[in-house]
Amino acid sequence: MTLTVLLPLALALLAAPAALLAGTLRTAYAAPVGTVFAALAALATLWGYLSGGGIVDIAWTPTWGLRFAVELDGLATLYALLATGIGFAVLVYSSRYVPLHLDHEARPASDAVRFYFFVLLFMGSMVGLAMAQDLILLFVFWDLTAIASYYLIGYDGHKEGSRASALMALLITGITAVLLLIGALFLYAAHGTFSIPELAGLVEPGPLLTGCGLLIAVAGLAKSAQAPFHFWLPRAMAAPTPVSAYLHSAAMVAAGVLLIGRVYPLLQQSEVLLDILLVFGVASMAVGGVLALTRNVLKQLLAYSTIAQYGFVVAMYGLGGPYGAGGAAFYVITHALAKSALFLTAGAVTEATGEDRLSKLGGLRKPLPLLAVASGAAAATLTSLPLTLGFFADEFFFAAALERGPLFAAFAVAFAATTLAYTWRFWSGVFLGGADGKAEAHSVPALLVAPVAALGGIALLGGIFTGPFESLAEAAGEVSFQAPTPLGASYRLEVLPEYLMALGAYALGVGLILSRPVWSWAALGFSRLGALAGPERLYVLTVHGLNVLSGSLHQLEIRNLRGRVTSVLLPTAVIVGAAVLATPATGAYQVGELRAEEVPLMMVLVGVAAASLATAFTRRHVTLALVFSSAGFALAVAYAFYGAPDVTLVAVLVEVVLALLYFATMKLIPYRTLRRQAAQPLLRPNRKIFVSAVAGIFAFVVVWGALSQPPAGQTVAEEYVRLTPEVHAEDVVTAILADFRGLDTLGEITVVAVVLLGVSTLLGRGITAAKAPSSADSVAGVATRAVARLLYLPTLIVAVAILVKGYTQTGDGFSAGVVAALGLMLRRLALGRGKTGGLPSARGAATIAFAGLLLALSVAAAPLFLGDAVLTHYPSPGSEPIYLGTLELITAVLFDVGIFFLVLGFSIGVVSVFAHTIADEEEYAGPQGYRKR
């Protein structure tokens, strides 16, 4: 059973890759391979249908109820046969047409492969779409058809119009496809399944069904180019003619009514939805019918005809009942045969004459007699003349309309008459009349006529042997209607109301043809009105409006950094402020008592505040740096008051280095620039003072509120103090840094290494490329040099002392590194670069730094090989330490040595990069800018 479903599906889906493969081997292979696959798929579908169809239902992602559910039921067979059968005819036609087309466009013959690939992809996804029983699976195939159509419509991509049309088609059908998905999701949320047959049993009339049904129906209507979504279809005529034939008859546009037919079991449960369908259908019949009467270009005329014809189908679904659902399926078959034949005719005519406008064509019955007859049959089918398949299609439509009421019967007759009028206009305009002043025709290849003849022949034969078509349509109608839809397509020798209506339509149609001068101005006026205020105009305006809108938004986007930072800080302030205000303040905002011994501390803090205030009024850069430093030094004193010598040491050293960096940076900027900047008046000082004051008060309140509520329980800090002796340390800070929270330290020294690398890539030409220092003399005096020489070695000794004793006493690897670096820098400043006072090169400094990092890393990772956790230090807590003289031997100290080298290398490296940059700048700009100090 499964083979009957899977064989046609597999053949259809494999056709595209097979043709692509064949085409890459040799361009000429693509067409025959594709055609054979299409034929096989059509035969397999027929075989599957005749063997009773089948169903395949595999859980795809079971957790979400997604299923790969395909079934070859009547509806699926109908559309799969159309897709593969018409596809076969179109491919035969294309095998001659596409090379000619490419030749006209001066494009390489190999481009044809792409054409076959996408046509066959289209065919495959249509077959999949026809068989899909699961809304999500359906959506996937739906999107595949959209993609294939995009590339086919835009096949002549070198023409601007072609690409715009392709995009328009994709937008209209793509955006509405999302509506399908949304509708499916809502149904799933309500009923827990995507399976259409299951949903049909579960849904109940109500707002949910109406809403979801409408969403899904709109997706189908847009794809079937129903008004007011119809405007993409005439544009899509930019596609090569075989593509248009296929799109209109069996693929893209047919997919829309296929969807409506597929979900019809859901739709028909809501009267509102049926009425909506009816309105859309009638509107499309009107718009398409009237505009088809005004068009001059062959393919345009046919495109508007398609809109009207699918309007009939949609209206039939809207009318409902057995004649509605079954008749709609029948109508689709008829239309597919006729419309594909007419499009192929248009293509052949244009190929023969090089002309595609009705006004330039005429009298072609003589040079192209076979084509005239074949397309005449197709046109007769479209106009539902007796003895053609189309006759019954209209009969069912009339029957369904009659059931609804006389008004709809009148509509039906009127629009059937317009069909006759424009079809006559097409056929007579091309083939009848005199050939004078019209384009001349040369003969066309047989392969361009044969498919037309075949399709027209089938339509004629169908008018006599209706049985197979009827049973297929009945089977399809049954799937939609969920009940048998007996059609009874046979000629009867009695006067049925449908026959009278048909006669009326013919008469009215002839009247329309004859009275053309009378109404043509009105039809043209309607067409102009549509161009002026129709949906296409709305689409263009919307796209344009969105462009303008996003353009102005983009302006907002690229404002300056200050504005953007404000936009970060301001919301932070608001949110934090709201958070603080919103939370209960019990216990917060308390002022503790002031003890006498804290008065010096208070004075120091006042000093910090004063220094901070002073920064606001200082304009000269050097002073500014000094004031900053003094605030930092004052804070270091505050740490000292709290008995934190380690932190104090680090703070002092950091301040020293920072001040040096400030000055070094300032040396990079020409003195004049600095002075000019310092002399400039402050911009909007009041605003700045206000903002600063508010920010300061605000931060104060937040910190006050947060810190005056100390944690209730025991903090980690107390534990650290208790455990410090256990790890052979007397200095809590060092113990925390090297042992308890060693990973932090490892991370921070990595930061230092990254910064070194960053500074050297940013400022220098990278570490490796930095030049050796050129000789330049020191500016220091004799006394300074002597002092520097004296101090240089002692600083190094101090550094080593801080390092090795750091674990038990004040100090650590970081401080030691900074002290040592300061010593080296002092020497460099005093002795200049020439006389052995040079610092290691940037590369050397980096090597020192990274060697330090490697050492620290090795110490951290070594315990892995001893079976302990990373960053474990030895000797282990509590055990007896080993002494070397007065020196404890602890691996943590080794870790610190790594840090020492890293910091030393970093400091020297940064200074070195700065020094080289300054030297380069001086060489570049000459010294005069700097010496004015």
Place this chain on the structure above:
Amino acid sequence: MGLIGSNWLVVPIVLPLATATLAMLVGRRSAPYLGLLTASGILLSVAAIGLTVLEEGTIRYQLGGWEAPLGINLYADGLAVFMLLMTAIVGAAVSAYAVGYFTSRQDESGRVAGDSGDRSGSFWVLWMFLWASLNGLFLSADAFNLYVTLEIMGLSAAGLVTLERRQSALSSGMRYLFVTLLGSLAYLMGVALLYGALGALDLATLGELMYPGAATWSALALITLGMALKTGLFPLHFWMPAAYSNAISPASALLAGLVGKASFYLLLRLWFDVFDGGLGPGPGQVLGLLGAAAIVWGAVMAVRQRRLKRLLAYSSVSQIGYLFVLFSLATTASWGFDAWSGGVYHAFSHACAKAAMFMSAGAIVRSVGHDDLDRMQGVGQQMPLAVAGFALGGVTLMGLPPTGGFTAKWLLVSASLESGQWWIAVVLLAGGVLAALYVLRFLNPALIQVKVGPVARPATQNLEVTAFVLAFGSFFLALLSAPLLALLRIGTPFASVLLVGTP
């Protein structure tokens, strides 16, 4: 569990650190080999960690042998392993890409200052540091230690941006540095407030002690803002387009694919493990709204761009919105896990897809010499593999099956429908349509058939292949959703929901 088993946990951190240091010391020639070796080592260790976590549950590793509130712990639950895996896969692909990128750059002269060799060396060192910090960030269970990893991450990422020596890259690199420091600073202030109020830094301990109060609210606001800034959540994304589009392409891939995800992960981790779901429903709603706005804004901006890499950068603005939507959906209700895992899954699929797209774009830009979308006509014929990679990644962004993006959107959409916030579902789906539009902005000209000559500089096969392979992986990511979601269930903050939810 044996010590050997849990020791795998330090490998993803220590190994790249050691490689970075060694690569710096032994010189740049060996750096690519060391990098590739490290990438395979990390893949191996992450696989080992993943298998252990799947079999035995979460792993906790005490560094230095110190217990949790006292020392720093590494902690691997499903989420952490998920992110490690994401980073390992994308990282390995970018590493393979970078080998080709830098070797092929050496023949170039003029456009780039004559330091291409050195840039290669700096790239590898910075990238290894970055990788170590990412892995550390995913594994660390300590608030301050997380700050340290953030700093390494931000600084090495800024270094990577400034590897391109054009003026625009330097200025956007400095801007990025500024932003990343501002974000880290906000985070640090938040951590300081937490430590002041609760007296601990270990995440689990913080979570136990958490109470809503002035300090914790302020901490939440500061941390959220810092992380939103670093992730580039609308409207704090202003630094992103410039930084992503001006950096060299391997760096763009890393930044867009991984760095943004790391700060998002950090927020996610703290939000649910420490702040108990945002201390109330309000903050999550705000983030969700901003996420929804980001989806639309970023996508509209992306459609407007005229340059390929800027288009991708704005697409990231949009895709980041999907991540933040989860904050308004992930509650303790029955759909909480769906929303949470959907957001996380999106991070994975977007990381793979966007990195692959930046890699493709890099290969294309390098070959044709510009990234002007209007002049991309016919690129598809010249570089079919790169364009195919771009297209596959693009389909993931659209969220069609069977891509990873589909799983992610699916989970998010179903959560939003179940929670009754259907407007989120609409935004999510609209974002997919807009994604299709901006992907077509490139594919449309690239795939049309025009007569084209050979490109100025033929791409090395390596660049196109690595980009394509990664995109191909992201394309089929939905097929792996069962094991990946099983992984996410381990140690999830939504365990209680899962117990109720499982049939």
